[in-house]
Amino acid sequence: MPTKQKTSRNLSGRLFVFDGMNNVVKNTPTKGVSKKRQKNNITKTPQPVNKTCIVKINQSHWLPTRTTEVFDTYWRFAAERQSIFFKRMARVEPPWTKDIVLQSYKFTNSYRASDRVSQFLIRHVIYDGPQEIDEIFFRIILFKTFNKIETWQLLIDNVGQILWREFNFKVYDKILTSAQAVKKSIYSAAYIMPSGGRNCEHRVKHRNHLLLIQKMMTDALPAKISDSKSMQVVFNLLRSYPMIGDFLAYQYAIDINYSILTNFSEMSFIVPGPGAKDGIRKCFSDFGGLSEVDIIKLMTDRQEDEFARLGIKFKDLWGRSLQLIDCQNLFCEVDKYARIAHPEIKGITGRSKIKQTLKPNNEMISYFYPPKWSINEAVKTTFDNK
Secondary structure (H helix, E strand, C coil): CCCCCEEEECCCCCEEEECCCCCEEEEECCCCCCHHHHHHCCCCCCCCCCCCCECCCCCHHHCCCEEECHHHHHHHHHHHHHHHHHHHHCCCCCCCCCCHHHHHECCCCCCHHHCHHHHHHHHHHHCCCCCCHHHHHHHHHHHHHHCCHHHHHHHHHHHCCCCHHHCCHHHHHHHHHHHHHCCCCCCCCCCCCCCCHHHCCCCCHHHHHHHHHHHHHHCCHHHHHHCCCCHHHHHHHHHCCCCCCHHHHHHHHHHHHCCCCCCCCCCCCCCCCHHHHHHHHHHEEECCCCCHHHHHHHHHHCHHHHHHHCCCCCCCECCECCCHHHHHHHHHHHHHHHHHHCCCCCCCCCCCCCCCECCCCCCCCCCCCCHHHCCHHHHHHHHHCC
16 A cells, blocks of 8 residues: 655745655745756655755845855754754653654754753763762763763663772673674764774774773873863863864863863854764855854854844743854754755765654653753753643
């Protein structure tokens, strides 16, 4: 029997037809597209074309850049994804949005710290355990190396409390090797962790990572980071180690900054990742001489004006506006969203599919943010009122 099709409009107003397997079988722009162009869109996977759609935005303050229609989608996506966050928090029954793309595929939260793994890191890794500098750093780097809650719990089940002063390479290696022997994945699929290649001591990736952590600790890196005067200095310290590139160094710097080791503003430093660069390219057809860092900073600075321009009521994180890291992450998520919603607008990689479909985790999170942000009382009040 043929699968039942469903239709929906996305955040930019485009009409989509999805088959029973959530494949796009038709993607129709709202206006300005010929019948021939619409016919060409009838395909199982949207095929991007070379032409970039430019929409005129009466904003002299964005000159000399040129924006595409994905620029407005960026702001609508941020607001809709944040709305989904609060609906799920309030235990509203799905669907939490009318947008078929958001219903069908997995996207991270508008605020990085609200994601499930970040929440686990903050509550159960950083603030659950000894608060000495060495111990905090060791837990953060060990957890983030694998970035997988199940791997952390596996280690706890086998060694008890995770402590640097009791760390034993052979013990940790045996636990992780045994897990892999029974085909358990110990690394997150969120991003690829480099193995180190031929220059490393071991052929097994996790062994090289354990040795890297061990070297960081014996180098007194936690103390050096705690004494750092800026997030960029922390980034540079982390970046100096093998197997850590720009992307990981920046992600680790943000994670460490959730703890008491450092206390820098998330508005002080940004390093665009590969996905963010793709998203920026889709939002801007011409950078007008600005760098990707400049653009992220401008997006963060002008967020209130952009939401107001589009008539969007954005519900922030209990008074905390989107920070540089959040706007950077949103570019990454909009890059993915645009593969379905704006297939004719190409980024750097030319990817046309979203790998992860939405499989909601119904386990409720008791949200907890770095105490230094001073929003946990407001969060608790919100939960108490549910």
